[in-house]
Amino acid sequence: xxxxxxxxxxxxxxxxxxxxxxxxxxxxxxxxxxxxxxxxxxxxxxxxxxxxxxxxxxxxxxxxxxxxxxxxxxxxxxxxxxxxxxxxxxxxxxxxxxxxxxxxxxxxxxxxxxxxxxxxxxxxxxxxxxxxxxxxxxxxxxxxxxxxxxxxxxxxxxxxxxxxxxxxxxxxxxxxxxxxxxxxxxxxxxxxxxxxxxxxxxxxxxxxxxxxxxxxxxxxxxxxxxxxxxxxxxxxxxxxxxxxxxxxxxxxxxxxxxxxxxxxxxxxxxxxxxxxxxxxxxxxxxxxxxxxxxxxxxxxxxxxxxxxxxxxxxxxxxxxxxxxxxxxxxxxxxxxxxxxxxxxxxxxxxxx
Amino acid sequence: xxxxxxxxxxxxxxxxxxxxxxxxxxxxxxxxxxxxxxxxxxxxxxxxxxxxxxxxxxxxxxxxxxxxxxxxxxxxxxxxxxxxxxxxxxxxxxxxxxxxxxxxxxxxxxxxxxxxxxxxxxxxxxxxxxxxxxxxxxxxxxxxxxxxxxxxxxxxxxxxxxxxxxxxxxxxxxxxxxxxxxxxxxxxxxxxxxxxxxxxxxxxxxxxxxxxxxxxxxxxxxxxxxxxxxxxxxxxxxxxxxxxxxxxxxxxxxxxxxxxxxxxxxxxxxxxxxxxxxxxxxxxxxxxxxxxxxxxxxxxxxxxxxxxxxxxxxxxxxxxxxxxxxxxxxxxxxxxxxxxxxxxxxxxxxxx
DNA sequence: TTGAAAGCGCTAACAC
DNA sequence: GTGTTAGCGCTTTCAA
Numbered sequence: 029x030x031x032x033x034x035x036x037x038x039x040x041x042x043x044x045x046x047x048x049x050x051x052x053x054x055x056x057x058x059x060x061x062x063x064x065x066x067x068x069x070x071x072x073x074x075x076x077x078x079x080x081x082x083x084x085x086x087x088x089x090x091x092x093x094x095x096x097x098x099x100x101x102x103x104x105x106x107x108x109x110x111x112x113x114x115x116x117x118x119x120x121x122x123x124x125x126x127x128x129x130x131x132x133x134x135x136x137x138x139x140x141x142x143x144x145x146x147x148x149x150x151x152x153x154x155x156x157x158x159x160x161x162x163x164x165x166x167x168x169x170x171x172x173x174x175x176x177x178x179x180x181x182x183x184x185x186x187x188x189x190x191x192x193x194x195x196x197x198x199x200x201x202x203x204x205x206x207x208x209x210x211x212x213x214x215x216x217x218x219x220x221x222x223x224x225x226x227x228x229x230x231x232x233x234x235x236x237x238x239x240x241x242x243x244x245x246x247x248x249x250x251x252x253x254x255x256x257x258x259x260x261x262x263x264x265x266x267x268x269x270x271x272x273x274x275x276x277x278x279x280x281x282x283x284x285x286x287x288x289x290x291x292x293x294x295x296x297x298x299x300x301x302x303x304x305x306x307x308x309x310x311x312x313x314x315x316x317x318x319x320x321x322x323x324x325x326x327x328x329x330x331x332x333x334x335x336x337x338x339x340x341x342x343x344x345x346x347x348x349x350x351x352x353x354x355x356x357x358x359x360x361x362x363x364x365x366x367x368x369x370x371x372x373x374x375x376x377x378x379x380x
Numbered sequence: 381x382x383x384x385x386x387x388x389x390x391x392x393x394x395x396x397x398x399x400x401x402x403x404x405x406x407x408x409x410x411x412x413x414x415x416x417x418x419x420x421x422x423x424x425x426x427x428x429x430x431x432x433x434x435x436x437x438x439x440x441x442x443x444x445x446x447x448x449x450x451x452x453x454x455x456x457x458x459x460x461x462x463x464x465x466x467x468x469x470x471x472x473x474x475x476x477x478x479x480x481x482x483x484x485x486x487x488x489x490x491x492x493x494x495x496x497x498x499x500x501x502x503x504x505x506x507x508x509x510x511x512x513x514x515x516x517x518x519x520x521x522x523x524x525x526x527x528x529x530x531x532x533x534x535x536x537x538x539x540x541x542x543x544x545x546x547x548x549x550x551x552x553x554x555x556x557x558x559x560x561x562x563x564x565x566x567x568x569x570x571x572x573x574x575x576x577x578x579x580x581x582x583x584x585x586x587x588x589x590x591x592x593x594x595x596x597x598x599x600x601x602x603x604x605x606x607x608x609x610x611x612x613x614x615x616x617x618x619x620x621x622x623x624x625x626x627x628x629x630x631x632x633x634x635x636x637x638x639x640x641x642x643x644x645x646x647x648x649x650x651x652x653x654x655x656x657x658x659x660x661x662x663x664x665x666x667x668x669x670x671x672x673x674x675x676x677x678x679x680x681x682x683x684x685x686x687x688x689x690x691x692x693x694x695x696x697x698x699x700x701x702x703x704x705x706x707x708x709x710x711x712x713x714x715x716x717x718x719x720x721x722x723x724x725x726x727x728x729x730x731x732x
Numbered sequence: 733t734t735g736a737a738a739g740c741g742c743t744a745a746c747a748c
Numbered sequence: 749g750t751g752t753t754a755g756c757g758c759t760t761t762c763a764a
Binding site for chain 4: 437439
């Protein structure tokens with residue numbers, strides 16, 4: 029256990045008072061340059077580090093950012109969160125913060141954890157991911173004046189976004205599927221289907237809209253090309269089968285997730301090997317997924333990639349802005365909510 | 381911002397002294413039952429939570445466990461760590477601890493982060509993952525008397541394990557590949573290859589050994605069946621090609637990772653569709669991966685699954701044992717290192 | 733510009 | 749069994 033070095037040790041070593049050391053650390057402009065340098069040397073020499081617990085008691089700020097770690101559902105898309113988390117940890121560290129993890133199975137238990145965390149560790153802010161329409165967390169935290177940022181827009185349930193609600197960072201999903209659709213159009217496809225989730229989820233509707241508007245712009249009739257199902261490889265397989273066994277089947281598919289895309293790929297392979305085997309009229313199905321997960325990379329699936337590092341950096345940037353505007357104290361008007369809408373990019377691989 | 385409730389508020393509410401409240405919290409047996417109940421009611425009524433920062437200043441314990449979040453390399457196997465992390469967070473919470481994250485690109489920066497973390501946040505312990513032969517972290521932490529557990533055995537470089545080094549939890553990789561090999565043997569395969577990593581990595585050698593010993597027990601000559609390459613889908617593809625284009629090719633493959641297995645699957649598919657097309661003599665290649673990643677699930681790859689939740693729980697259990705034996709104070713002999721070697725299980729899917 | 737005093741919330745000793 | 753005292757390391761007045 030490294031012997032604890034306190035501010036007193038530094039003061040003694042540098043021949044100044046404890047307060048002067050504190051000033052050098054927190055308001056260096058108040059200290060004469062010569063003294064400042066001497067103190068900094070002492071800090072270096074002794075390997076001094078500010079003790080967070082003590083500082084927190086005085087300032088009320090923990091330099092901790094709490095976020096929930098997601099259990100990776102079907103797992104394919106889980107990796108998106110994990111990559112985000114890595115970047116968040118790195119960005120936070122750069123800004124002088126650490127990331128504290130928690131888990132929660134449902135809203136009730138998450139609120140209980142909020143209470144626990146806020147009471148015990150006093151995180152300076154929360155980063156909320158996987159937000160959804162009707163998510164109670166923003167208002168819970170908002171009501172208590174706890175700063176937070178969401179990775180995901182505050183969907184209002186009609187496909188719109190309430191920009192004034194709170195600070196957020198998100199990736200423009202519609203732009204991603206639009207780019208994917210445009211790419212397929214450029215490659216010569218006309219009958220481009222969309223494999224997505226049931227309407228009502230902000231994210232899913234957003235991604236669908238990019239496809240439909242691009243198709244509309246190209247004058248393609250989307251009838252029979254839109255298919256909604258739950259997320260999962262098996263769901264994707266089944267749904268793709270519908271789209272491909274129709275009278276006038278799709279020749280390409282834009283998918284709302286890599287899970288669905290992987291399922292579509294499986295189905296296409298089966299059809300190719302089965303009833304349609306050796307039918308030269310049937311070209312290979314072009315498929316584009318969403319999220320550019322490791323699985324996509326592994327099987328050569330083209331996919332829309334989210335700029336996760338930028339999203340994480342955006343969250344931290346928004347948070348620090350929040351901290352600056354509203355000192356630790358009581359709830360104040362604080363800075364007006366701000367947000368970043370980032371552009372994804374299409375990664376083309378063998379599948380399209 | 382929820383108004384802060386302190387121990388003083390509770391004391392006033394319950395008509396006792398602050399110390400009595402503290403006693404109810406920390407040494408309930410010292411307090412008369414009636415008083416205890418009254419205090420507990422007050423705690424409930426006021427929604428009181430112990431302030432960690434204040435407690436930490438007195439006790440020197442932060443109830444924080446630090447661990448490094450891994451950037452997910454090729455990504456396929458990255459998900460293993462993430463699932464472990466989720467379970468670790470849950471297990472830690474149950475034991476009254478929170479998980480603090482950090483990142484590090486190399487050993488030097490990790491040591492610097494150790495210093496930072498220890499000086500500033502004073503985590504009670506570290507959980508080290510992805511340990512390797514020659515890993516300097518255990519001795520660094522050990523020298524400073526900082527408690528830690530590794531998820532991964534302390535390989536000594538000769539394939540052996542130094543049991544006395546420190547507490548660890550690990551999964552018996554050899555048992556996993558042995559089970560996979562046995563399964564393939566039972567399915568009628570004889571020429572079962574192993575697609576692994578270059579010798580020298582404890583984990584890789586361990587997994588290889590399970591295969592080779594099982595093959596030996598079955599009286600199969602492993603000549604030309606062992607292939608080593610770096611981890612990655614592309615590497616797996618290339619290596620599998622060697623194994624499959626040999627004079628007397630393997631009919632089944634046990635792989636050290638799902639990445640390699642996925643690559644092998646790709647190669648098998650190509651060969652099947654290409655030069656070997658329509659050759660009835662060539663049965664489909666049986667492949668078994670390692671780690672049971674989401675990608676394996678998605679493509680129907682059989683794989684050896686690690687009990688990650690149990691591993692995480694084991695880490696926490698070992699850590700709490702450490703805490704109990706060695707009070708916050710200076711470095712003491714503490715409890716002797718303990719460890720858990722967990723058994724993986726084979727998940728059979730379409731690929732084998 | 734630097735120094736002295738106070739106190740954040742808690743718990744380990746010790747007195748009552 | 750319960751209350752009193754002291755102090756963990758720091759920063760924020762305020763005075764020198």
